[in-house]
Amino acid sequence: TITEVIQQLQNFDLTTPSNTRKYTIDCVRINENEFYKGQWNIHCQKHGIGIYIYPNGVVYYGNYINDTQEGKGILIQPDGSYYKGNFMNGLANGEGTLYVKNEYTYTGEWKDNAKTGRGCEQYHITGDVYEGEFVNNEKEGKGKYTYKDGTVYEGGFANSRYDGRGKMTWTDGRKYIGEFRKGRIEGKGKMLFKTGLKYEGEYENGIKNGYGVLSLEKGKGASVKGFWKNNKLHGKVSIVSDENVLLCEFLYRFGKVINIIYQKDSPNIITNEETNSELTQKIMNIGLILE
Numbered sequence: 023t024i025t026e027v028i029q030q031l032q033n034f035d036l037t038t039p040s041n042t043r044k045y046t047i048d049c050v051r052i053n054e055n056e057f058y059k060g061q062w063n064i065h066c067q068k069h070g071i072g073i074y075i076y077p078n079g080v081v082y083y084g085n086y087i088n089d090t091q092e093g094k095g096i097l098i099q100p101d102g103s104y105y106k107g108n109f110m111n112g113l114a115n116g117e118g119t120l121y122v123k124n125e126y127t128y129t130g131e132w133k134d135n136a137k138t139g140r141g142c143e144q145y146h147i148t149g150d151v152y153e154g155e156f157v158n159n160e161k162e163g164k165g166k167y168t169y170k171d172g173t174v175y176e177g178g179f180a181n182s183r184y185d186g187r188g189k190m191t192w193t194d195g196r197k198y199i200g201e202f203r204k205g206r207i208e209g210k211g212k213m214l215f216k217t218g219l220k221y222e223g224e225y226e227n228g229i230k231n232g233y234g235v236l237s238l239e240k241g242k243g244a245s246v247k248g249f250w251k252n253n254k255l256h257g258k259v260s261i262v263s264d265e266n267v268l269l270c271e272f273l274y275r276f277g278k279v280i281n282i283i284y285q286k287d288s289p290n291i292i293t294n295e296e297t298n299s300e301l302t303q304k305i306m307n308i309g310l311i312l313e
Contacts (some may be wrong), residue, residue, distance in 0.1 A: 053077065063088065084109065107132070130156065154179065177202065200225070229253040244269060251276065258283070 050058050060072020068074070068086040075081050084095020091109040098104040107118020114120075114132040121127045130141020137143075137156040144151050154165020161179040168174050177188020183205035184190075190198045190207070200211015207229075212222040223234020230250035237245035248259030254277030261269045273281035 060086070223250070248274070 052058060055075070055077045057075045058068060058072055060068060060074075061070025063069035065088075067089040069088060070086060071084070072086055073081065073083045079100035081098045082091060082095060083098075084091060085093030087093070091112045093109060094107070095109050096104055096106040101123050103121055103123045105114055105118055105120045107114060108116035110116065113135045115134060116132060117130070118132050119127065119129045120137075124146060126143050126145045128137055128141055128143045130137065130143075131139025133139065137159045139156060140154065141156050142151065142153045149170035151168045152161060152165060153168075154161065155163030157163065161182040163179060164177070165179050166174065166176040167184075172193040173191065175184055175188060175190045177184065178186025180186065184202040185204065186202060187200070188202045195216025197214045198207060198211055199214075200207070201209030203209060206227060207225045208227070210224055212220065214220050219236070221230065221234055221236045223230065224232025226232065230253045233249050235245055235247045244261055244263050246255070246259060246261055248255055249257035251257075255274040256276055257274060259272045259274050261271070263269055268284070270285045271283040272279050273283060
């Protein structure tokens with residue numbers, strides 16, 4: 023009933039727009055299942071504070087100016103979802119909060135009924151949180167997305183996906199700084215591991231593809247320089263010391279050595295299969311993980 027609606031909304035603070043002449047009546051039935059209770063102006067237009075119940079069960083409680091929702095108000099859907107905040111020309115504009123039942127809560131800036139500007143969106147089911155820029159209801163520009171498990175992405179967004187320069191930090195200690203495209207690691211970037219291992223190079227579809235360098239912190243090992251395909255070494259690969267001295271060169275095919283091109287202090291070219299396990303052990307001894 024209209025009385026129950028009033029009781030539910032009585033704690034919502036409103037500022038009455040200025041008007042020299044206002045008239046308040048108990049209730050007006052406009053059509054079947056459509057009611058208005060509130061203030062009017064001399065032209066019989068809703069003007070001031072009022073409650074409007076639409077035929078579909080939507081309820082508006084807030085300010086009107088000349089029959090248009092203007093100023094602070096709250097619009098409640100039949101399922102309990104609501105928008106609470108500022109209205110201009112009958113649309114959400116300025117600061118406001120949108121609560122969508124069983125989905126998310128958004129608090130921030132609006133333009134003509136669309137999330138536009140800075141805001142914060144909290145997702146009810148996953149517990150994730152996004153803070154940043156929006157354009158026409160999409161995450162667009164700079165923002166920060168925090169997952170419930172503690173994983174954090176901070177950087178560019180386009181069409182509500184990671185895009186441009188950004189940084190991803192995982193709870194296992196990994197950190198990626200570089201390029202993203204369409205929600206995935208793509209382009210050039212740097213992956214840092216908790217162990218001190220570092221990969222800097224090219225990515226495609228979220229994995230190592232193209233040229234890159236895998237190394238430990240300076241003074242703790244050597245570096246692997248070469249090409250990757252689907253996250254495995256593929257093609258010519260060089261192992262260099264901290265002083266950038268070439269130690270050896272290999273030919274890889276999908277993560278497996280098929281030929282040794284050069285070994286420092288050894289003139290021999292070793293190509294037989296028996297050297298694969300021996301060679302892998304040597305590389306592991308200098309602290310490198312190749313896959």
